[in-house]
Amino acid sequence: MRLLLLEDDANTAAYVSKGLEEEGHTVDHLADGRDAVAKAIGEDYDVIILDRMLPGLDGLAIIKTIRSAGRRVPVLFLTALGGVDDRVEGLDAGGDDYLIKPFAFSELLARVNALARRPHIKGEETRLKVGDLEIDLVSRKVTRGGVAIDLQPREFRLLEVLMRNRGRVVTRTMLLERVWSFHFDPKTSVVETHISRLRAKIDKPYGKELIHTIRGSGYTVNDGA
C-alpha cells in the first residue's frame, strides 16, 4: 500500500515509517501541514496517517481541506493522551479512525489495514463468507456448513466486525469501539468473555476454529487454509 504519514515528531515518524515499510508498505513522510495538503490531494494514497497537531496547518484543517477537494482517501488521525474531545472533532471533520498516542505498533498496523480500501469490492457487501461460515447482513442470519446459528444481537455485531475484516487482525480496542462503543479501557475481560461465548457457538461444535487469537494484537477470522 502507498501511505502518507504526516507527523512532526521525528522519533515517532521514524518508528512508524520503519515499521510500516517492514510490513511491505511504501511510506511518504512529511512534517509540515502546508506541504501535506498538496500532496494528499494531488497524489493517490491508500491511507493517510496524520497527527492532530502539526506545525503550519492544524490536522483538522488538513482533513477538511482534503474532503472539500472531494478526496475520499481514508484518514487515520493520531491524538494526544487524554484528549477526550480530539476524537469527536477529528471524526466530525471527516477523519475515519483515530489512535491515541502512545500506541502499540500492532494497533496502528491493524487500523491501517482495516482502513485500506479493497479494490475488488463493488458496492456494499451484504453476505460475508469465511470457510463454511456465512453471515447475511440484511437478514441477520448466520449459518455454518448450512446449519443456522442463533446469535444475540451483540454477538452478531461482534461477528460482523470480525467478518468485515476477515483475513485481517482486529485489535481488542477496535472491537471495544466498534461493537460496544467503549472509548476507554475496561478493567475486566469484556472482549475475551464475549469472544469466548461467540466461539462456543460458531467454532466449538464444528471442530475447526475460524476465530483465531493473535497474541499481543487481537483476533482474526480466517479459514486457516
Place this chain on the structure above:
Amino acid sequence: MTVRNLFKRTPFRLAATFSLFFITTVLALFTVIYLVASARLVSDIRDRVRTNIDSLAVLDGDRTFDDLVTVVAEESESVRDPDFIVELVDKNGKFLAGNVRGVPESNQWMTLKRSSLNFTMDRGEPNDEFLAIWKPLAKGRLLVGSDNSEVKQMKSFLLKLLAYGLLAMSVPVVLCAIYFARQTQHRIDAFANPLARVSQGQIEARVPISGLEDDIDQLAVQVNGMLGNLQRLIENVNQSSSDIAHDLKKPVGRLRQRLDGARRKAKDRAEFQAALDEALVDIDSITETFDALLRITQIEAGARKDRLVPVDLRVLLADVHDVYDIVAEDAGNKFSYKSDVESPASIRGDPELLVQLFANLVENAIRHCPSGTQIGLRLLESTGAYNVHVSDTGPGIPSTERENVFRRLYRLERARSTDGSGLGLSLVAAIAELHGAKVSLADNTPGLRVEVSFPAA
C-alpha cells in the same frame, strides 16, 4: 500620610464629602434667612418713612404751607443726634426748613451716609445711614429719611448666628464623620491585611467577622468561604502531585527491575521477549494512569458540556447490563438489571461518558467482590430526578472511608493487591459532576450501594 493618600481612602472620602455637603446646606439655609429677614426690615423702615411723609404732606396747600414750614423747622430743632432726616424746599429748590440741606433730587429710595449729609444742626454718629425719599408737593418737595441701623444690627446678628451655628453644628458632624470613617477604615484594614497575607502565600489567613452581621460581615463570610475552597483545592493539587509521584514510583521501579533482570539473566531471545512483553504491560499501566488523570482534568474543565444530548437511561443501562452480564457470570457473580421507570428516562448527557461511568461502577463490583456476589443495577424515579443504584453484596466500604474513595489515586488498603489506578471513582465523580448528578455511597447491608442521581431533562 499625605492629604493625597488620605483621599484615596474610601471612608475618609465619604466622610469629607458628607461634611462638605452638610456645611454647604446649612450655609444656603442661612443665606436665605438672611436675605428674607433683611428685605423685611428694609420694607418696614420704608413703610415708616412713608407714613411720616404722608402725615406731613397733609399740610401741603395754599393756606397751610406756612404751617408745614413751621412744623418741619420745629421738628428739626427738637432733637439732637436725630434718628431721622427731613428737608423741605420750594419749587425752585430753595431750602425752607429741615435738619439737612442740599440732598440731591431723586424719585427713588436713597441710602444716605450720615457723613455725606449737610446737617443744619447736630450731625450725630458718623457711621449711620439713612433710608430716604423725596415727595413732590404742590408748592415744593419734602424729603424724609429714617435711620436704618436696625437693618445693620439685624444683619450682623444674623451673621453671628450663622457663624456660631455653623461652628456648633460642624464640629459634631465632622467628629461623627471622622468616627465613622475611622471605624470603617479599621474594618477595611482588618479585611485587607489577611488578604495581603494570603497573596504572600499564607493561604490559611482568614478575614475577621465583627459579629454585626452587616454587609461587610456577609462579604467576609463569602471571602472566607472562597479562601477555604481555594485552600482545599491547593491541598488537593499538592496531595495529587505527591500521590502521582508516589503512584508512578512503584511501576517505574518494577519496570526498571524487570529490564535490569532481563539484561543480566535472560539467556535467549524468548526470555528477552517475555521480559519486554511484561515491561510493555507496565508502561501501558503507567500511560493509563496519565490518561485517566488527563481525562478527569478535561471533564472537570467542562469542555464537553456543549456536547450533551438527550439520553434514555433505561436503554443505556440495558446496554451496560448486556455487556457485563456474562463478564460477571464468568467471575461467578450474578448481575441483574431492573428498571422501575416505564417511560423513557430522559436526561441530557454524554452517552459515551455515561457508559464509562456505569461500566466503571459495575467493574468495581465485579473486581472487588468475591465470587457468589449479587450485583444489581437499578433505575428508579423520584420527583425531577432519575436515580441509578449500583449495588453489590460484597465487603462494602467502611463509612469512615466513603469520602476518601473519591479522592484521586486513593485506594483502600485491601484493594492495593489488585491492579488499578485509584482513579476510577474520581472519574465517576467528574462525569457525574458534568451531568449535574450527585454520587453517594450507601450501605447495602451487606455490601456497597453507589447511588447516582441525575436531574431529569
